[in-house]
Amino acid sequence: MARQERAIRTRNAVLEAAAAVFAEHGYESATIVQILEQAKVTKGALYFHFASKEDLARGVLDHAVTEPPPDHPIKVQTFVDMGLLLAHRLPREPLLRGAARIAADQSAQRFFGWPWQDWVKLTAQQLSAAKDQGEVLPHVDPEQIAQAMVGAFTGTQLMAQAMTQMADFAERVSFLYGLVLPSIAVPGxxxxxxxxxxxxxxxxxxxxxASKAAESAEAESPDD
Incomplete structure (x- = not known):
C-alpha cells in the first residue's frame, strides 16, 4: 500500500510539473529535462508513468476537467460566471493552466485536435439559453459570440501569463466581459x-x- 501511495504521489508530481512547464513554454518548446527539474524526480520515475512528452500532455488534458458554474436565473450571468470562475482557478491550478495552454498551442493540434471546441459549444449553449429568455439582443448569434469569446479569453490568458504570471488574470477577464456585454445583452x-x-x-x-458538505454527508450516512 505504501509503495502504491508513493507511486500515485510521484505520478501526480510529474503531471503537475509537466502542466507548469507546458503553461510557461507551450507544448512544442517544453522539454522533458525541464519537466524533470520541475518535478524533482528521476528520468526512470517519469518514464515509468509516462512514455513520452505527448503522453504527459494527454495526462494533463485528461486531469483538467472543469465543471460549469451553478445555473443562475439570469442566463447571461451564467455565461459570465463560467469565465470568471475559470479566471480565478487558472492561476491556482497548474493542471488546468497547463491544459489551457496546450489547447491554445497550434503546434499541439496535430496530436490533440481542438480541445477548446467543447468550451465553444458550452458557451454557445449558455448564450442560446439567454437568447431564449430575451436577455440578449435579437441580432446575437450564439455560435459566433462563443467563438469570439473563447478566442478573446485565450488571448487574454496568454498575455496575462507572459506579462504578469497570471497575477491580474481575473481583472483582465472582468474587463473583457465589461467590454462585450453592452454589445450583446439587452439594457435591462x-x-x-x-x-x-x-x-x-x-x-x-x-x-x-458545497463539496465539503457533500463529502461530510456521505461519510456520515450509514452503509447500505
Whole structure:
C-alpha cells in the first residue's frame, strides 16, 4: 500500500510539473529535462508513468476537467460566471493552466485536435439559453459570440501569463466581459449582471463549501 501511495504521489508530481512547464513554454518548446527539474524526480520515475512528452500532455488534458458554474436565473450571468470562475482557478491550478495552454498551442493540434471546441459549444449553449429568455439582443448569434469569446479569453490568458504570471488574470477577464456585454445583452439585463473579478473567488468558495458538505454527508450516512 505504501509503495502504491508513493507511486500515485510521484505520478501526480510529474503531471503537475509537466502542466507548469507546458503553461510557461507551450507544448512544442517544453522539454522533458525541464519537466524533470520541475518535478524533482528521476528520468526512470517519469518514464515509468509516462512514455513520452505527448503522453504527459494527454495526462494533463485528461486531469483538467472543469465543471460549469451553478445555473443562475439570469442566463447571461451564467455565461459570465463560467469565465470568471475559470479566471480565478487558472492561476491556482497548474493542471488546468497547463491544459489551457496546450489547447491554445497550434503546434499541439496535430496530436490533440481542438480541445477548446467543447468550451465553444458550452458557451454557445449558455448564450442560446439567454437568447431564449430575451436577455440578449435579437441580432446575437450564439455560435459566433462563443467563438469570439473563447478566442478573446485565450488571448487574454496568454498575455496575462507572459506579462504578469497570471497575477491580474481575473481583472483582465472582468474587463473583457465589461467590454462585450453592452454589445450583446439587452439594457435591462446589464445592470443585474455581476462582472467583478471578485465574483470568481466567491463562486469557487461556494463550490468548495458545497463539496465539503457533500463529502461530510456521505461519510456520515450509514452503509447500505
Amino acid at each position: 439585463v446589464l445592470g443585474q449582471v455581476d462582472t467583478s473579478p471578485e465574483r470568481g473567488a466567491r463562486l469557487y468558495a461556494d463550490f468548495l463549501a
